[in-house]
Amino acid sequence: xxxxxxxxxxxxxxxxxxxxxxxxxxxxxxxxxxxxxxxxxxxxxxxxxxxxxxxxxxxxxxxxxxxxxxxxxxxxxxxxxxxxxxxxxxxxxxxxxxxxxxxxxxxxxxxxxxxxxxxxxxxxxxxxxxxxxxxxxxxxxxxxxxxxxxxxxxxxxxxxxxxxxxxxxxxxxxxxxxxxxxxxxxxxxxxxxxxxxxxxxxxxxxxxxxxxxxxxxxxxxxxxxxxxxxxxxxxxxxxxxxxxxxxxxxxxxxxxxxxxxxxxxxxxxxxxxxxxxxxxxxxxxxxxxxxxxxxxxxxxxxxxxxxxxxxxxxxxxxxxxxxxxxxxxxxxxxxxxxxxxxxxxxxxxxxxxxxxxxxxxxxxxxxxxxxxxxxxxxxxxxxxxxxxxxxxxxxxxxxxxxxxxxxxxxxxxxxxxxxxxxxxxxxxxxxxxxxxxxxxxxxxxxxxxxxxxxxxxxxxxxxxx
Amino acid sequence: xxxxxxxxxxxxxxxxxxxxxxxxxxxxxxxxxxxxxxxxxxxxxxxxxxxxxxxxxxxxxxxxxxxxxxxxxxxxxxxxxxxxxxxxxxxxxxxxxxxxxxxxxxxxxxxxxxxxxxxxxxxxxxxxxxxxxxxxxxxxxxxxxxxxxxxxxxxxxxxxxxxxxxxxxxxxxxxxxxxxxxxxxxxxxxxxxxxxxxxx
Ligand code: SF4
Numbered sequence: 001x002x003x004x005x006x007x008x009x010x011x012x013x014x015x016x017x018x019x020x021x022x023x024x025x026x027x028x029x030x031x032x033x034x035x036x037x038x039x040x041x042x043x044x045x046x047x048x049x050x051x052x053x054x055x056x057x058x059x060x061x062x063x064x065x066x067x068x069x070x071x072x073x074x075x076x077x078x079x080x081x082x083x084x085x086x087x088x089x090x091x092x093x094x095x096x097x098x099x100x101x102x103x104x105x106x107x108x109x110x111x112x113x114x115x116x117x118x119x120x121x122x123x124x125x126x127x128x129x130x131x132x133x134x135x136x137x138x139x140x141x142x143x144x145x146x147x148x149x150x151x152x153x154x155x156x157x158x159x160x161x162x163x164x165x166x167x168x169x170x171x172x173x174x175x176x177x178x179x180x181x182x183x184x185x186x187x188x189x190x191x192x193x194x195x196x197x198x199x200x201x202x203x204x205x206x207x208x209x210x211x212x213x214x215x216x217x218x219x220x221x222x223x224x225x226x227x228x229x230x231x232x233x234x235x236x237x238x239x240x241x242x243x244x245x246x247x248x249x250x251x252x253x254x255x256x257x258x259x260x261x262x263x264x265x266x267x268x269x270x271x272x273x274x275x276x277x278x279x280x281x282x283x284x285x286x287x288x289x290x291x292x293x294x295x296x297x298x299x300x301x302x303x304x305x306x307x308x309x310x311x312x313x314x315x316x317x318x319x320x321x322x323x324x325x326x327x328x329x330x331x332x333x334x335x336x337x338x339x340x341x342x343x344x345x346x347x348x349x350x351x352x353x354x355x356x357x358x359x360x361x362x363x364x365x366x367x368x369x370x371x372x373x374x375x376x377x378x379x380x381x382x383x384x385x386x387x388x389x390x391x392x393x394x395x396x397x398x399x400x401x402x403x404x405x406x407x408x409x410x411x412x413x414x415x416x417x418x419x420x421x422x423x424x425x426x427x428x429x430x431x432x433x434x435x436x437x438x439x440x441x442x443x444x445x446x447x448x449x450x451x452x453x454x455x456x457x458x459x460x461x462x463x464x465x
Numbered sequence: 466x467x468x469x470x471x472x473x474x475x476x477x478x479x480x481x482x483x484x485x486x487x488x489x490x491x492x493x494x495x496x497x498x499x500x501x502x503x504x505x506x507x508x509x510x511x512x513x514x515x516x517x518x519x520x521x522x523x524x525x526x527x528x529x530x531x532x533x534x535x536x537x538x539x540x541x542x543x544x545x546x547x548x549x550x551x552x553x554x555x556x557x558x559x560x561x562x563x564x565x566x567x568x569x570x571x572x573x574x575x576x577x578x579x580x581x582x583x584x585x586x587x588x589x590x591x592x593x594x595x596x597x598x599x600x601x602x603x604x605x606x607x608x609x610x611x612x613x614x615x616x617x618x619x620x621x622x623x624x625x626x627x628x629x630x631x632x633x634x635x636x637x638x639x640x641x642x643x644x645x646x647x648x649x650x651x652x653x654x655x656x657x658x659x660x661x662x663x664x665x
């Protein structure tokens with residue numbers, strides 16, 4: 001019987017059936033970070049259990065590390081949390097890429113970069129944006145801390161039921177200046193923030209096939225924002241080329257790689273396989289997108305205005321954001337620009353933004369930050385001179401981490417300030433108490449930094465070209 | 466760690482009828498820097514509290530059943546959201562479910578179950594009755610019978626059979642999984658090629 005990509009990966013990982021239709025699923029890679037793991041390690045110790053597979057477990061610090069290169073203050077809660085992960089990694093023999101380590105970075109940026117993320121694997125992490133890794137055709141999803149403990153102890157996860165499948169088929173072409181970020185925002189706008197709950201999404205169609213891996217990761221990353229546990233894209237030659245690149249120390253090489261490639265080429269959804277639900281969307285005519293409200297589905301074309309609120313939740317969002325229906329999005333002044341997060345901090349994102357910024361200046365009164373997704377991205381960008389382009393224009397150039405995406409490390413949007421952000425969640429208070437977030441692409445963030453208000457990047461890009 | 470079994474619970478409600486309540490709002494990120502499992506009750510909804518906030522009104526005092534809108538607990542996977550709700554005194558959360566929209570987000574649901582917090586989903590009509598009754602209404606929840614009792618009216622709810630069993634028995638899930646040790650070991654033996662090279 002023809003099967004979907006998800007069903008193939010699922011079937012390959014069922015260790016045992018559980019009563020009432022559940023399943024025990026084997027986990028190939030477990031990524032661990034400092035914020036959602038300390039209680040899990042404590043649980044192991046309390047029950048006198050070990051980490052079953054330290055060879056499949058990898059740790060880094062990202063959520064609350066400073067990004068300005070200063071030492072981690074040991075006496076703070078964040079410092080203690082980072083120290084706890086160091087102790088736990090040493091005690092349980094897990095590799096850890098620590099603060100300022102060459103391979104440190106946001107966990108969803110370093111997994112692919114190091115070759116830990118491969119097609120056909122199951123990958124978990126105590127973080128909802130683990131969906132990012134699905135861009136390779138892996139089944140990757142976020143888990144809570146007790147589940148982190150469960151995976152540490154058993155290298156498996158219990159599912160009460162098999163997830164349903166949602167086919168998102170994207171046809172057409174993204175126009176000049178319109179990016180994968182705009183596409184995924186448009187998809188979320190269409191499906192809604194709860195529309196993906198209970199589903200594993202597969203993104204298919206010509207428009208997806210043409211995207212490079214960086215863009216596919218941006219798409220799968222924000223599957224979490226539809227409520228989906230995972231997003232996937234079938235592996236193809238683009239995927240294989242990425243995995244086979246020289247600088248992926250954990251990826252298979254030589255004959256082993258060749259054998260695996262053969263398997264990966266057969267992993268995609270079979271002709272005639274059926275999904276539980278289906279959405280079709282075209283990339284043709286898509287405009288750059290910008291969120292106006294406090295959830296990612298509250299999004300409009302950048303060329304349009306704040307819509308009339310349709311319900312009490314939207315009224316509340318407009319009050320919180322301090323915006324009025326009918327105001328053109330591009331008239332909205334901003335104080336802060338954040339280019340970073342696991343959605344948009346790969347080298348390709350920084351190159352795009354730098355291309356637009358080159359030779360221009362950040363508007364007066366705007367604080368603009370570039371926070372590379374990993375130390376490797378940072379080094380690469382510095383080799384290419386991107387750091388100089390940004391710094392010359394008046395941007396701050398940081399070390400890697402989650403930073404202002406969730407404001408745990410002190411990189412905060414100040415109360416009532418407005419931020420154009422390449423991150424993924426415009427929630428109330430997400431970037432700091434009373435912060436106001438507008439989600440945009442790296443191009444739109446860069447353009448907005450230069451003008452001081454939300455700005456369509458396309459006219460500026462045409463001048464750069 | 467085994468959790469407290471859930472069979473029946475009677476208590477008063479606190480009504481917070483807003484859709485898409487994300488876990489950042491349930492507990493903001495700046496409270497996640499601790500390494501403990503306890504002490505989060507105080508920080509529940511920290512940034513939206515105040516005299517007008519439903520949970521701070523006198524009638525919601527001592528409530529143990531939280532009534533919320535749809536898609537509750539979306540966003541971040543932080544289990545702290547569940548810990549904060551439990552440590553603020555809640556044993557169950559009741560959300561609205563429609564054909565299109567779920568009552569709770571997937572990861573929140575998983576985290577709740579594993580901690581023994583019962584999640585109940587009701588269709589809009591019955592959910593409305595609870596919301597309209599307002600904070601302080603007496604309810605009785607019977608998990609084996611899958612019912613919520615409000616003002617003499619019995620409302621039935623659906624729940625995944627495995628989830629129900631786990632809640633009723635308060636299982637140590639790691640312990641249960643380890644009973645499959647042989648199958649896990651057999652699986653691992655044939656999974657060889659997928660193991661990455663060991664390096665530090
Ligand atoms: S960058 Fe933001 S969304 Fe991504 S893992 Fe870090 S905090 Fe989570």
